[in-house]
Amino acid sequence: MKQIKNEKGISLVIVLLIIVVFTVLGLAVIGLSLSNVKQINKSEAKNQAIDLAEMGSQYYKAKLEDDFLKHFFASVNSISEPIETEINNEIATILKSGKTYNRDDYIKEALNQLKTDIDLLYNNEEFENVFKKKPYPLYNNASFFGEPTGKPFRTNIDYNKETIEIEFSFNSTGTVNNITEEMIETKLKYTVKINKGAAEQNTSDFWSIIKRPKKDNGEEFDECKKFTDGKDEFVRKTCKYSNSISAEKQGEIKDSTLIFEKGLILTKNSNLKVENNPTIYITGQTSFFKHIYGIKTSNVFIQSPILFDNINNSIDDSTIVIIGQVEFERKNNNGTLSIGDVENSKIYIDGNVLFSGKTKINDFKDSLWYIRGDVDFTNVDFKEAKNSKICVDGKVASPPSNVNVYSTFTNKDAFQKACPVLNGGDPSDDLLTSIKIELLTEPTIKYNYH
16 A cells, blocks of 8 residues: 655644634633623623612612501501500409409400401502602613502401501512513511500509409309398308398498498498408498498498598508598587598598598508598598508698698609509509500511512
């Protein structure tokens, strides 16, 4: 076989092959670079679009708060107040009757009513008006626009947390060069919370100092046997009188827990002793035209204006609550009414106190007299007072010089410091449980990137 010995031109071929290879490699490098540039530009556009969408989210959040939510939340507060008042009045009525109630039931009632009313407040057209201007142009074909989601408004009750969650949602889309779009869903969640309110400074705290007695199982007392007005009529009994009781004979209330549904009237010779740990709960017309021969180690609750003719002996180690005006007047020959000693006792009166004639109190010792109303001590003589005070949430005339008297009318600051009921001290630990509806307008914000 012959060999080709003439190799002229081979160098040219090799050079051409090298040129082709480097050209291909160069084009590949240039193509790759161009692809990377496009990818970088696309990534930058994507990031810009996300930034624009986030900017839009903040813009529409602020616009919503100014143009829609401010008015909406004002309306929520306005509908909350009557619901709060109605529920608290229901609770107060139950407590005043001495009955118990399930707070959870009333919380649930408040939440359900509030949710219904909030749902009625929402106006989709007003909400959508916030997003009318679109797109919102910025620079070099960059813009954002917002729009409500498919369900822009929701409310949800959490009975365990005692809250209603109000949620508004909208989409914000950022656009670059009219091509690249990125969308963010923004959810603004606001909370309406039911709190245990502070006790109202009205009759509610007085009502709860001595609660209506009940059986151990929570049921109402049985009816007392027919009233006979005997000496031992009110001794060692636990029952209730549903009719008005008028006692004429001398007797005593001792070792008993009694409810007088329609009042108790003492007449003629009914000098009544109240002693040995009785609890007396009276609602209805009450008048003591004859002597109360001492009130000792007793709890007495009276829901009625009342006239005291005389309290001989003393008031010792007792708590007395009276809801209504109290008048002290000695009917017998315009003589001096004697209250005797008042020692280690608390007397709460929710009403004005009238001393229509001369009244004498011997020792006023280790005791509190709290009056929510006006009182005139012109006719009252405190013989001796020690470690005691009189708190008057009202006007005081002729306060006794030897007794510490505090009045909201003359010095409210001193009254609040010295008088325990309004400061949350004894016995205010057991005040009316109320509800307080609170709207938290600082939202929880959640972003969903699409």
